[in-house]
Every structure is written in structure tokens, then in C-alpha cells.
Amino acid sequence: MIIPVGIIGFGRMGRYYLKEFQKNNNYQVAYICDVDAESREVAHKQAPDAKIVADDAPIFADERVRVVVLSTTANVRLAQIRKAIDTGKHIIAEKPIADTIDHEWEAVRLVEDAPILSTANMYLQNAWYHHTMREAVDRGELGELAIMRICHMTPGLAPGEGHEAEGPSFHDCGMHYVNLARWYARSEYKTWHAQGVRMWDWKDPWWLQVHGTFQNGIVYDITQGFVYGQLSQQQTHNSYVELIGTKGFCRMTHDFKTAVVDIHGVTETKHIEQPFGGKNIDRLIAEMAESIMSGQRNPLMPSFRDSAIASENAWKMLEDARKHELPSIGTHEELEEIWEHRRNLKDGYGLLPRLNKNV
Numbered sequence: 001m002i003i004p005v006g007i008i009g010f011g012r013m014g015r016y017y018l019k020e021f022q023k024n025n026n027y028q029v030a031y032i033c034d035v036d037a038e039s040r041e042v043a044h045k046q047a048p049d050a051k052i053v054a055d056d057a058p059i060f061a062d063e064r065v066r067v068v069v070l071s072t073t074a075n076v077r078l079a080q081i082r083k084a085i086d087t088g089k090h091i092i093a094e095k096p097i098a099d100t101i102d103h104e105w106e107a108v109r110l111v112e113d114a115p116i117l118s119t120a121n122m123y124l125q126n127a128w129y130h131h132t133m134r135e136a137v138d139r140g141e142l143g144e145l146a147i148m149r150i151c152h153m154t155p156g157l158a159p160g161e162g163h164e165a166e167g168p169s170f171h172d173c174g175m176h177y178v179n180l181a182r183w184y185a186r187s188e189y190k191t192w193h194a195q196g197v198r199m200w201d202w203k204d205p206w207w208l209q210v211h212g213t214f215q216n217g218i219v220y221d222i223t224q225g226f227v228y229g230q231l232s233q234q235q236t237h238n239s240y241v242e243l244i245g246t247k248g249f250c251r252m253t254h255d256f257k258t259a260v261v262d263i264h265g266v267t268e269t270k271h272i273e274q275p276f277g278g279k280n281i282d283r284l285i286a287e288m289a290e291s292i293m294s295g296q297r298n299p300l301m302p303s304f305r306d307s308a309i310a311s312e313n314a315w316k317m318l319e320d321a322r323k324h325e326l327p328s329i330g331t332h333e334e335l336e337e338i339w340e341h342r343r344n345l346k347d348g349y350g351l352l353p354r355l356n357k358n359v
């Protein structure tokens with residue numbers, strides 16, 4: 001079966017989707033839509049057989065299109081979700097699924113009541129390294145899971161650079177980790193205490209650490225910030241997850257090329273290194289194709305509900321940080337230096353093609 005698909009929003013993420021659809025024989029990219037002329041030019045070059053449009057109306061009007069990818073920024077997502085449902089198209093949506101908590105829950109209600117398939121790209125739920133670690137937990141290798149420690153710090157998206165509707169870095173990126181902790185805990189958040197810092201005189205915290213408990217008693221800490229050596233001569237990052245149980249532990253880290261999992265369980269000690277897998281879009285679209293063909297939703301696909309819960313909790317944690325001491329460290333001049341530096345980088349963390357002509 002060939003599934004015609006329309007990609008709406010052809011920026012950084014839209015281009016990742018195109019690459020993966022082009023490798024998957026079950027799909028044909030029928031349309032690419034972007035309001036930006038330069039992005040449409042790139043689309044013409046990268047997908048010469050697709051129709052390239054500036055407005056999404058022809059995509060929704062075309063009955064042959066079975067799936068739409070919603071990879072614009074979140075401010076226009078809810079309207080597109082409504083159109084997809086009205087025209088009976090399956091939805092692969094970028095996170096967050098809408099721009100406000102109310103809109104996100106409206107999107108959840110809409111898709112849960114509609115006869116279409118939907119998924120949100122909470123990509124860590126599709127990562128081999130997290131599945132490997134959750135399987136070790138399920139086999140009892142750690143005893144009882146007690147403590148989760150999660151950290152993701154990179155010199156990524158700088159304040160004011162884009163994704164404005166999606167909030168500070170702890171929401172925009174951090175919601176992935178808020179989702180991941182809940183996925184591992186298999187429980188809902190119960191408590192949190194957050195500490196943030198405003199960097200470079202920006203209005204919002206750009207680094208945040210939160211710790212607390214889940215309803216089942218598991219404790220967590222999450223550290224996220226796009227603050228890690230923005231102006232360092234050679235950029236790097238620090239990203240890890242540790243799961244500590246009553247008897248054993250496991251942990252992972254990655255360099256965006258290779259992911260490494262170490263399991264120190266009661267019956268096994270393993271060191272596994274495999275390709276990182278990027279945003280796992282190959283897996284997400286394969287799961288969607290399989291679901292369409294079988295008529296059964298693949299339960300591995302992250303749901304709109306998962307995304308809305310993660311987003312809402314990430315906002316609450318940010319709100320909590322604002323209730324505590326929120327120091328400001330650094331100057332606006334340093335931020336301007338960072339913007340200029342990122343505009344000229346050829347290879348950097350989270351560069352948006354619209355702002356950086358080198359990508």
C-alpha cells in the first residue's frame with residue numbers, strides 16, 4: 001500500500017520527515033506546504049515529484065492524501081488538527097500539539113472522538129536505548145525502580161530565536177524529558193520543586209532543575225538547559241538518564257551519533273553501543289503505516305494525551321520555578337553575541353534553517 005502524505009511546515013523538522021518518508025516504500029510525499037518562499041524552494045529541490053504549496057487548503061481538499069504531518073510551530077496547530085479531522089486525515093503532529101494548555105486538551109478531545117489515527121512526535125518514547133532500559137526494569141534487573149535522574153544540557157536554541165509560542169527551553173525541549181520520566185514511572189506526577197536561572201538577562205529561565213515524586217513513590221530529578229557553552233570554542237553537550245533500583249541500576253548517554261546503555265542488573269552486566277537514531281522519525285512513520293494498514297493503532301505510538309500531559313506538567317514546573325528565587329546571570333550583550341555566533345555556525349545544536357542559511 002502506498003500512503004500519500006502532506007507535510008505542512010518545511011523547516012528543520014519538516015525536512016527530517018521528508019528524508020524519512022523518502023526511505024520508506026509505504027509512503028509517497030504528495031505535498032509540501034510552507035508559507036516561507038525559501039523553504040518552498042528547498043522543497044522543490046529535495047522533493048521534485050511533490051506539489052509544493054504556500055497554503056495548506058489543497059492538501060486538505062485532496063481526498064487521496066491519507067496522512068498529514070503538522071510540523072509548523074505550534075501556534076497554528078489546532079486549526080490544522082481541526083481541518084485534518086474534518087477531512088478524515090490521519091495526523092502525525094509535532095509537539096507541543098498546540099500553543100496553550102486549553103488548546104492542547106481541545107486537540108486531545110477532538111482526536112479521541114474522531115475516526116482517525118493520531119500521534120505526537122514525543123520521540124524519546126521510540127528510542128531503542130529507552131526501550132532497552134525499560135525492558136531491564138521489567139525483567140526485575142534493578143529490583144524495584146526507585147530513583148530517576150535525567151539531564152539534557154546542550155548549546156541549543158537560544159532565547160528569542162524561534163518557537164516563541166512553545167515557551168522557554170524547559171517547555172520547548174524539556175517536555176520530552178517530563179514525558180520520559182512519566183513513561184518510565186508508569187505513574188502520574190505527584191510533587192515537584194523547581195529551581196531556574198535567567199541567563200543573559202532574558203525574561204525566562206533558560207536552565208531549570210526540578211525534583212519530586214510520582215504517585216507510586218518513584219522520585220525523579222530532571223535538569224534541562226540550552227546553556228551549555230553557547231560560546232565555547234568547541235561545543236559539546238551532556239545528556240544522560242539513570243534509573244536506580246533497590247538492587248541494580250542502568251544508565252544511558254549519547255553523543256548524538258552513538259548511544260550507550262550500561263545495565264548493572266542482578267543477573268546481567270551489559271554495555272551496549274548502537275547508532276543514536278536521531279529523532280526516530282523512521283520508527284514513528286513505520287508505526288503509523290502499520291496502524292493504517294492493520295486498522296489497529298500501534299500502542300507504541302505516543303498519543304496526543306501523552307504530549308498534553310507532558311506539556312501541562314512542564315508549564316507547571318516552570319511556574320513553580322518562578323515562585324522561588326530566580327536569579328539573573330549574564331548580560332544581553334552576551335545573548336547578542338550568541339545570536340550572531342549561531343547565525344554563522346555551519347554545524348551547531350538546534351539551528352533553524354530559516355535563521356541560519358548555512359543549514
Ligand SMILES: NC(=O)c1ccc[n+]([C@@H]2O[C@H](COP(=O)([O-])OP(=O)(O)OC[C@H]3O[C@@H](n4cnc5c(N)ncnc54)[C@H](O)[C@@H]3O)[C@@H](O)[C@H]2O)c1
Nearest residue numbers: 009010011012013034035036071072073074076094121352
Ligand atoms: N519532536 C522533536 O524532537 C522536535 C524537535 C524540534 C522541534 N520540534 C517541534 O517541531 C515544530 C517545528 O519546529 P522546527 O524546529 O522545524 O521550526 P522551524 O521554524 O524550522 O520550522 C517551522 C516551519 O513552519 C513554517 N510555517 C509556519 N507557519 C506555517 C503555516 N501556517 N503553514 C505552513 N507552514 C508554516 C515556517 O515557515 C517554517 O519553515 C515546533 O513545534 C517544534 O517545537 C520538535
